[in-house]
Amino acid sequence: MSISITSAETLTSPPSDDHGEAERETLKLTYALRQESISVTLNGTTIFLSAMALVLLIHFLESYHAELLVSLVPVLLLVHNDYQNFLNLGPGGTPSTFNGYLRITWFRLWSLRDPFVAPVPDPSRLPEAGILAGCNLPYRAGPHPVVAGIAPQRQLDQHGSRHCYRALRRAMAKLAGQNPTKFGTEKSCLEKHGLALFARHPLQTNCQGEICHVHDSDHSMHMCLHPDDIKNVLDKGWGQRHPLAWRSRLLKSPVSADFVMIYAPRDDQELQVVCNIIEAAIWYTLAEDVKMDVHPKCT
Numbered sequence: 001m002s003i004s005i006t007s008a009e010t011l012t013s014p015p016s017d018d019h020g021e022a023e024r025e026t027l028k029l030t031y032a033l034r035q036e037s038i039s040v041t042l043n044g045t046t047i048f049l050s051a052m053a054l055v056l057l058i059h060f061l062e063s064y065h066a067e068l069l070v071s072l073v074p075v076l077l078l079v080h081n082d083y084q085n086f087l088n089l090g091p092g093g094t095p096s097t098f099n100g101y102l103r104i105t106w107f108r109l110w111s112l113r114d115p116f117v118a119p120v121p122d123p124s125r126l127p128e129a130g131i132l133a134g135c136n137l138p139y140r141a142g143p144h145p146v147v148a149g150i151a152p153q154r155q156l157d158q159h160g161s162r163h164c165y166r167a168l169r170r171a172m173a174k175l176a177g178q179n180p181t182k183f184g185t186e187k188s189c190l191e192k193h194g195l196a197l198f199a200r201h202p203l204q205t206n207c208q209g210e211i212c213h214v215h216d217s218d219h220s221m222h223m224c225l226h227p228d229d230i231k232n233v234l235d236k237g238w239g240q241r242h243p244l245a246w247r248s249r250l251l252k253s254p255v256s257a258d259f260v261m262i263y264a265p266r267d268d269q270e271l272q273v274v275c276n277i278i279e280a281a282i283w284y285t286l287a288e289d290v291k292m293d294v295h296p297k298c299t
Contacts, residue, residue, distance in 0.1 A: 033156050033218060034088050035148050038081040085148070090217045091193050092152025093254070104150050110251060111150060111243035118231035119245070119257050126203060127287045130229030132280050138273065140237035145263055150243045151254065152191070152215075153222075153261055160219040160264025164271045168214055171275060171294040172197045178293075182286070188213035190222065190255070197278070199285045206256055211285045212278055219264035221274070223281040230260055233277060239263055258284070 042050065057066040086101045094100040145158035172195060176183040181200065188196035189207040196213035204224065212223035222242065225233065233239045239262040244253045265271040275292040282290045 033154055035085045089149045089152045089154045093191050094151040107150055107244055112241060112246060115240040116234050118234055119227045121227040130226035130280060131283050132229040132232040135276050137232055137236045153242060155218040155220040155264060160266050164265040165219040167271060167294055169195055171292050174293055202285045203287050204285050212281050221262040224256055224258045224284060225260055225280055226284045229280045
């Protein structure tokens with residue numbers, strides 16, 4: 001039996017940069033972000049051997065044993081393919097091991113059914129409102145990108161410009177450098193990979209004050225936003241909620257209900273919009289209106 005895999009593959013090689021603390025993180029890995037579908041091709045020899053195996057199973061085993069073994073074959077193929085898809089998303093907050101895969105498979109049962117519906121605001125949490133409504137956030141051009149995975153969650157197409165990615169990292173590092181008593185940059189607490197912006201004295205304590213992080217592989221971001229701002233982001237097409245962004249009295253999610261993915265910026269205009277969204281994340285974390293100083297080089 002031969003298995004023919006068809007896939008849509010996007011190769012990205014995250015660049016390193018020589019300027020600023022945030023740029024000194026070495027990005028050596030080349031990621032192949034893909035999700036593979038499975039198909040089975042049988043030639044004449046394989047058909048004959050498969051038929052003989054079925055005959056022998058039926059002849060020498062009880063019928064329910066034979067049925068069980070035959071039923072296990074497609075299940076094992078599907079699990080193997082699903083595990084490979086998990087590994088293909090690259091490193092993230094979950095270890096790239098079979099135990100990590102089992103953990104994600106369990107959480108997949110509880111993932112959001114619709115990641116484009118905003119959560120209900122909690123009146124007991126501060127700040128009481130978001131800030132993106134006053135920014136006249138434009139609509140993002142084109143359809144939503146294809147997104148896969150839970151942890152890691154990655155954008156499979158419409159990858160952003162490498163120059164925008166560098167400019168975004170520089171802006172995060174510059175903000176931390178100009179305000180060292182308020183901000184810092186370090187490896188993401190949630191992702192365990194990629195650059196993150198932290199608040200030193202957060203109002204919302206999300207993983208040691210992490211405000212946002214950018215993914216080296218696909219250049220998308222994760223951050224926490226006020227539900228008002230989440231609705232604005234979803235309505236304008238700039239991102240989607242994380243599959244585990246929910247609250248439950250029975251189960252504890254690894255992320256908060258206000259955790260969202262922001263798509264990778266593709267040009268100067270989108271980079272500025274993403275920076276406005278990061279400013280909203282800073283507002284939600286610190287209740288302070290802080291401006292990102294970004295110098296786009298997305299040509």
